[in-house]
Amino acid sequence: MRYGVLLVDDDPSVRHTVSRILKSAHVNIKSVTSGRECLKELERGFKGLILMDIVMPEMDGWDTIKEIVDRGRYKDIIICMLTGKEEPDIKMDRLKEYVLDYIRKPFDTIKFVELVKEYLSYLK
Amino acid sequence: MPSPNIIVIGASAGGPRILKELFTGMPPLNASIVIVQHMPKFVNESLCESLSRCTEMRVSVAQNGEQLERKKVYVAPSEVHLTLVDNQKVWLFNGERVNFACPSIDVTMGSLQKILGIGVVGVILTGMGKDGADGIRHIKKIGGTTIAQDEKTSIIYGMPKEACETGAIDFVLSPKLIMNKLIELVGVV
Numbered sequence: 374m375r376y377g378v379l380l381v382d383d384d385p386s387v388r389h390t391v392s393r394i395l396k397s398a399h400v401n402i403k404s405v406t407s408g409r410e411c412l413k414e415l416e417r418g419f420k421g422l423i424l425m426d427i428v429m430p431e432m433d434g435w436d437t438i439k440e441i442v443d444r445g446r447y448k449d450i451i452i453c454m455l456t457g458k459e460e461p462d463i464k465m466d467r468l469k470e471y472v473l474d475y476i477r478k479p480f481d482t483i484k485f486v487e488l489v490k491e492y493l494s495y496l497k
Numbered sequence: 498m499p500s501p502n503i504i505v506i507g508a509s510a511g512g513p514r515i516l517k518e519l520f521t522g523m524p525p526l527n528a529s530i531v532i533v534q535h536m537p538k539f540v541n542e543s544l545c546e547s548l549s550r551c552t553e554m555r556v557s558v559a560q561n562g563e564q565l566e567r568k569k570v571y572v573a574p575s576e577v578h579l580t581l582v583d584n585q586k587v588w589l590f591n592g593e594r595v596n597f598a599c600p601s602i603d604v605t606m607g608s609l610q611k612i613l614g615i616g617v618v619g620v621i622l623t624g625m626g627k628d629g630a631d632g633i634r635h636i637k638k639i640g641g642t643t644i645a646q647d648e649k650t651s652i653i654y655g656m657p658k659e660a661c662e663t664g665a666i667d668f669v670l671s672p673k674l675i676m677n678k679l680i681e682l683v684g685v686v
Contacts, residue, residue, distance in 0.1 A: 459526075461653060466625050469598065470536065470575075472510050474514065475512060494547075
């Protein structure tokens with residue numbers, strides 16, 4: 374199975390930029406605009422690396438992760454936060470076992486692609 | 498022959514990439530190294546493989562009852578706590594989360610004892626929360642050496658900051674300098 378990346382971010386410019394970077398690095402990426410859509414993708418069987426924004430309307434990144442865990446969908450996925458938020462809030466403390474990394478925007482493109490590929494290699 | 502030195506390294510979010518930086522080029526140390534990284538279980542083996550590519554030391558998931566050997570790195574398996582019996586033998590057990598984590602860094606570090614002839618080092622790397630702070634306090638109390646990752650290189654400074662605030666941290670360093678300090682403290686074989 375070829376694992377891909379699921380980008381969850383409400384900002385269209387972030388979705389566009391990150392998708393372009395990863396596609397040009399031959400990484401299979403799909404992007405969605407909200408936590409609800411992320412959950413739908415998991416229901417459809419997505420397996421791979423989730424790059425999760427924190428600040429999103431209705432359901433933030435932490436609430437989305439909690440929902441993933443509560444629904445028993447935390448299988449064959451790695452979650453990394455991808456955010457402009459400098460410091461994580463206290464909600465993360467209870468969810469830290471499910472968050473492997475915390476990547477801040479803006480990021481160094483080469484290092485970002487290396488990191489994504491490294492985490493994809495964890496899934497096999 | 499018992500390992501002459503035990504190093505326990507605790508890490509949470511961002512840990513895999515900081516560990517990689519820390520272990521890149523690390524020579525075989527005159528110590529057993531135990532890593533407690535908060536992570537999902539299916540990542541355990543992948544992390545070992547990733548770190549194996551960085552260092553000459555053998556890296557594996559710790560097994561219950563395993564006797565620690567020097568020049569080896571042991572990764573604590575997820576979903577159980579890891580303690581060390583007489584600083585030498587791995588004991589895994591099911592238990593409630595401590596600091597919202599299982600395994601907990603505090604549980605592993607807290608199991609270490611003051612034993613003549615066995616040096617103890619505790620290291621706290623990047624991560625959210627306060628896991629490891631009590632463990633660091635304990636290691637200092639039993640005469641060990643304590644190190645925290647510096648703020649500049651920490652992906653999340655929460656855990657190193659909590660460790661520093663105990664007043665029990667001896668050195669605050671970047672990953673590369675932590676490697677150098679470990680070499681200085683335990684030596685190379």
